[in-house]
Amino acid sequence: MPEPILSIEGLDAHYGDFQALYGLSMQVARGEVAAVIGANGAGKTTLMRSVSGLIRNQPQAIRFRGQPIGGLRADQVAALGIALVPEGRLLFPSLSVEENLIIGGQMGRPGPWNLPRLYDLFPILRERRHVPATALSGGQQQMVAIGRALMSNPDLLMMDEISLGLAPVVIKSIYEALPGIVGEGLTAIVVEQDIAKALSVSSRVTCLQEGRVSLSGASAQVTRDAISRAYFGV
Amino acid sequence: MDWVNAVVQGTLLGGLYAMFAAGLSLIFGVMRLVNIAHGDLIVLSAYVALSGAMLLGVSPFVVLILAVPVMAAFGYLLQRLVLNRTMGDDILPPLLVTFGLSVIIQNALLAAYSADPQKLQAGAIETAAFAIGPITVGVMPVIVFATAVAVIAGLQWVFYHTALGRAFRATSDRQDIAQLMGLNRAHVFGLAMALSMAVTAVAGVFLGMRTSFDPAIGGSRLIFGFEAVIIGGLGNLWGTLAGGVILGVAQTLGAKLHPGFQVLSGHVVFLFILAVRPRGLFPRIDG
């Protein structure tokens, strides 16, 4: 495996007294698309929130380009070049579509993404740029959420269940945009319930079960059998 | 004609109330903080201006240029060093801490300046007036009202046309996701309090020029500010101006009926509007 851009070692995460992740370890190589799968409540979102700094953890448990980031605040993590498309989109309702995108880029990190380029990727957003973000359809809101994350020109882009609640045809169109997003050195982590989708877009897959890694391997090589065992623990 | 006159005077008074209210509304909007010390901070601003005017020997209008940045810096530090430590899912701790702050400010002012009423002396302009038809209007109240309109317009512009305003609105919507955009919540809150205190400084200086003040009057200024915010509808700045005007007019009309009714009639109108329109007259329309 080439030099990992993200390296997680023995990560424990808690909500109050409840422990959601147990000694979780995982590596993501620079430039790859990594998939994280797992049943409801397995801890996928908790992992995303931990990496992005929304949950603070032991500093050494998460390293980004070698630097310990487990104890940093979310804004400090974002400044280092990690962006999250959160589960449920969570756009800013008081901001227009365009303002949601602009605020995504407000740190001014240099890189390929800017408003014109984003509107080329999702042309419908250019048409609707002045309406409140939450007035859009679910699929269009997901485009805004992805665009908002891209506008920060991240080195690592994490997407948490971007197909949740969307019609299959919309999911297809969003995933068709993915090759135009990754590449150019961007590393991505994709959280998905849809296993086939996850395997088809990724080079490595990690399966979580009750807060622990139950399977990890090359997406092209894992068997259906191994996945269903890792998924359900049977 | 007397009644028309009362409405005009009340409208002009409402500008001052709108300025009390704007700072209160702003920090509630951005960080859901109810600042019980707001009225005392207005009075503190008036005393800061009083000392500034005496030390430098200049008019209160000149002191305003100093009081605004001084109070803004004070607000930023207050938020970063004290209030941010109390912010969380529970709204009670900040409420208690600002209540304590209110007591501290009142007693510190009492110790430093005594309970004697003070006034900011603005000179001849205080008594200058001009006639519009049969109604005589004071220059000072008109300046206060025009300033209130300018302050509200300025805040509106900051909120809807600047990066700072965008950060305020995003933080108000979803604090955690705003952090993901690289916005440090503690700093954004500090800036919101700084802006609120800048408006408070303007309100305090004009309060001190319009009427006399002493360390104990903060409480009722807080109530007037609250009432103007609620009448106008939370989160709507122009609504806050309207709320201030309605409160001001209610008070002057009440005083016209009977001098003792001034404050009471303001409260009655407030309660009436709260009963029929619990979200205020012009609530913000969003989800």
Ligand SMILES: Nc1ncnc2c1ncn2[C@@H]1O[C@H](COP(=O)(O)OP(=O)(O)OP(=O)(O)O)[C@@H](O)[C@H]1O
């Ligand atoms: N805010 C919270 N407070 C307490 N427990 C939580 C909280 N959020 C999640 N949990 C618990 O942590 C565990 C992991 O949840 P998490 O949301 O990370 O799962 P997930 O894999 O993302 O599930 P899903 O596929 O449903 O999104 C679950 O048992 C969940 O109930």
Ligand SMILES: [Mg+2]
């Ligand atoms: Mg989840």
